[in-house]
Amino acid sequence: MNGKHAPPFLIYGDVSASLVRRITINKKYAVKKDGDLYLPLESVVPCTRRMPKWTTINDKQYADITEIMKNKKEYPDTAIKETSDAYVIYGLIEMVP
Numbered sequence: 001m002n003g004k005h006a007p008p009f010l011i012y013g014d015v016s017a018s019l020v021r022r023i024t025i026n027k028k029y030a031v032k033k034d035g036d037l038y039l040p041l042e043s044v045v046p047c048t049r050r051m052p053k054w055t056t057i058n059d060k061q062y063a064d065i066t067e068i069m070k071n072k073k074e075y076p077d078t079a080i081k082e083t084s085d086a087y088v089i090y091g092l093i094e095m096v097p
Contacts, residue, residue, distance in 0.1 A: 021047050021091040030087065031057050038062035039087060047091030048078050065089075 023043055031038045033055070041054050044063035052063040052075070065087065068075045077092035 021093055022088060023047055024086045024088050026086050031062055033057060036064050036066040039065050039089075044068075044089060047089040048075065049091070050075060 023046065025039050025043050029040055029043075038055065038057065039062060041052075041061040041063045044052055044065065048063075048068070052065070053067050054061055054063045056062070065080055068078050069080050079090040081088045081090070
């Protein structure tokens with residue numbers, strides 16, 4: 001209304017984000033272990049401000065994304081969306097002022 005353009009933003013629950021990091025990881029890279037879902041750690045870490053819980057499976061490091069999805073108190077700045085063939089991880093970089 002004032003003639004200024006606002007940058008696009010996403011809403012994380014009650015937090016508005018003006019800048020996010022997004023990565024899409026094909027489901028073929030997911031591993032299930034003990035009822036939890038894991039994705040390659042090096043793919044997940046750039047989207048989180050806090051180091052996620054991780055484990056080594058077949059000599060590779062995997063992040064526990066089940067923990068990230070369930071524990072919003074510990075990971076309020078990370079959102080994970082599941083599509084038919086991938087997991088899309090959104091990491092908050094900057095909030096709307």
